[in-house]
Amino acid sequence: xxxxxxxxxxxxxxxxxxxxxxxxxxxxxxxxxxxxxxxxxxxxxxxxxxxxxxxxxxxxxxxxxxxxxxxxxxxxxxxxxxxxxxxxxxxxxxxxxxxxxxxxxxxxxxxxxxxxxxxxxxxxxxxxxxxxxxxxxxxxxxxxxxxxxxxxxxxxxxxxxxxxxxxxxxxxxxxxxxxxxxxxxxxxxxxxxxxxxxxxxxxxxxxxxxxxxxxxxxxxxxxxxxxxxxxxxxxxxxxxxxxxxxxxxxxxxxxxxxxxxxxxxxxxxxxxxxxxxxxxxxxxxxxxxxxxxxxxxxxxxxxxxxxxxxxxxxxxxxxxxxxxxxxxxxxxxxxxxxxxxxxxxx
Numbered sequence: 220x221x222x223x224x225x226x227x228x229x230x231x232x233x234x235x236x237x238x239x240x241x242x243x244x245x246x247x248x249x250x251x252x253x254x255x256x257x258x259x260x261x262x263x264x265x266x267x268x269x270x271x272x273x274x275x276x277x278x279x280x281x282x283x284x285x286x287x288x289x290x291x292x293x294x295x296x297x298x299x300x301x302x303x304x305x306x307x308x309x310x311x312x313x314x315x316x317x318x319x320x321x322x323x324x325x326x327x328x329x330x331x332x333x334x335x336x337x338x339x340x341x342x343x344x345x346x347x348x349x350x351x352x353x354x355x356x357x358x359x360x361x362x363x364x365x366x367x368x369x370x371x372x373x374x375x376x377x378x379x380x381x382x383x384x385x386x387x388x389x390x391x392x393x394x395x396x397x398x399x400x401x402x403x404x405x406x407x408x409x410x411x412x413x414x415x416x417x418x419x420x421x422x423x424x425x426x427x428x429x430x431x432x433x434x435x436x437x438x439x440x441x442x443x444x445x446x447x448x449x450x451x452x453x454x455x456x457x458x459x460x461x462x463x464x465x466x467x468x469x470x471x472x473x474x475x476x477x478x479x480x481x482x483x484x485x486x487x488x489x490x491x492x493x494x495x496x497x498x499x500x501x502x503x504x505x506x507x508x509x510x511x512x513x514x515x516x517x518x519x520x521x522x523x524x525x526x527x528x529x530x531x532x533x534x535x536x537x538x539x540x541x542x543x544x545x546x547x548x549x550x551x552x553x554x555x556x557x558x559x560x561x562x563x564x565x
Contacts, residue, residue, distance in 0.1 A: 226278050229548050231501035231508050233539035240276045243506045247271050250503070250510030258457075258477040260514045267513070267559055274551050274558075275506040281550050284557050291319040291564040293451065293492065293528050295358050295421050299326050306347050313353050319564070322358040322419055323347055329362040331371060334402045341413035348414045356451065357410045358419035361403070361434055363426035366395035373398070376462065392429040392463045399430070403437035407448065417449030417491070424481075425455035427462030428473035431481075435468050435488040442489030452485045453494030453530060454478070457515055479518035486525055492564075495519055496530045499540050505548055509537035509555050517560055526563035529556055536565075 223239035230236050238246075251263040263271075274282065284290075297312045299305060305323065312318040323344055325333060333340060340357070348355055367375040373395045379388035407418050418441065424431040438450045459481065461474025468484055476484070478495035485493045497512035512529070519527050534540035537552035556562045 226276050228275055229505045229539060229545065231499040231503050231505065231539055233541035233545055233548070236504065238504065238506075240272065243276050243504070244268065244272050246504045246507040247275070247510040250507035251514045253507075254511045254514035258515055260477075260518055263510060263514055263517075268510070270559060271506065271510055271513070271555060274554055275509065277551075280547055282554055283550055284554055288557060290557055290562065293320045293494075293564055294318055295322050295419060295453070296324055296328065297322045299324060299328075305343065306350050309347055309351050309355070313351050318353060321347075321351055321353050321355045323355060323415075324358040328358070328360050328421070329365055330359045330399060330402050330406065331362065331365040333359050333406060337406060337409045341409040344410055344413040344415050354416040354449075356417035356419050356449065357406070357415045358421050358451075359406065360422045360425065361399055361420055361430050362422075363392070363395050363399055363430040363433060366398055367391060371395070371398075380462075389463050389465065392426075393466075396429050396433045396436070399433040400437045400440070403433065404440050404444075407437070407441045407445070411445050411448055415448075417451055419451040419453065421453050422455035423452055424459050427460035428466045429463050430455075431459050431473050431476075432466045432468060435484055438485070438488040438490050442491075449491040450489065451492040451494065451528075452488075452490040453528075454481060454496040457495070457497045477518075478516055479522065482519045482523060482527070486523075490525060492526045492528055493519070493523070494528050494530050496535050497537075499534045499538070501540050505537055505539065505551070509552060512537050512552075513555060513559050516556075516562075520560050520562070528564040529560075529562055531556065531565045 225237035247268050254260050255262050309321045367373045374391035376388035376391045420434045423434045459476040464474050466473050482493050495516050497515050499508050530536050531538050531552045
């Protein structure tokens with residue numbers, strides 16, 4: 220029996236749980252070890268564990284960083300959060316919530332959908348720029364899966380792979396990459412002309428290594444054409460899935476890359492901001508999840524030459540997989556990233 224006081228904390232699904240400081244510390248150590256085992260990252264130091272312990276064992280409802288340690292926030296999807304017009308939504312984020320960066324997008328948020336309304340979206344970007352002050356980017360998900368049947372022209376590699384038709388699946392994914400790169404560059408062309416400040420490839424790699432390859436190739440083309448145009452590259456997961464398995468970018472195999480290696484390629488491609496992702500394990504405590512996230516992203520900070528904005532939202536970055544994010548969990552995740560990793564933003 221222990222006489223330690225139990226403090227309220229949360230699990231990865233957002234459920235409240237009461238743990239002692241010793242139990243929370245054990246979870247922090249276990250989370251660090253889980254990252255080291257899978258990604259071969261260094262273990263968090265005792266000092267880092269103790270710092271996280273002070274954050275996650277605090278009984279305070281809300282916590283934050285010290286005055287002067289605030290960082291910028293880059294938000295995705297800020298043009299579709301309310302029932303107002305998209306421009307009014309952007310103005311709300313800017314003037315009411317104090318957003319540092321705004322993003323125009325459509326509700327579907329997929330590249331293949333936006334390709335059919337480029338002129339309309341360019342006009343809307345132009346009008347939105349006249350109504351807002353903060354930097355305004357255009358965001359889409361590459362969402363390579365929509366290029367496969369029944370939604371697109373390519374054969375569906377997710378159907379071919381279980382049939383053992385590996386060459387056909389790879390060929391279909393490669394065909395989709397070529398189409399997506401063209402669409403990404405065309406989107407950037409139209410948004411550049413409309414006055415956009417940047418393009419955001421959101422949840423890159425959701426369809427595995429082919430989708431990551433498409434984003435890298437398109438980013439290189441766009442940055443060569445428009446040196447002053449920002450490209451934010453945010454990942455879909457901590458680990459690049461090998462849906463193809465043999466794709467490379469400048470001699471580096473894409474399947475199996477962890478955040479540090481993802482960042483290095485994003486930098487070489489010309490990205491101006493990188494968003495690493497660490498997925499939530501809903502069956503573990505937030506302390507376990509945050510220690511694992513810190514351990515996986517820490518190697519990025521040692522080699523980054525561009526701003527690093529870890530994804531800290533629903534189901535990623537130490538934030539519960541829950542539709543209405545509990546503020547006590549979000550503020551702890553933000554404080555952890557700022558104070559332990561000194562990230563450039565979130």
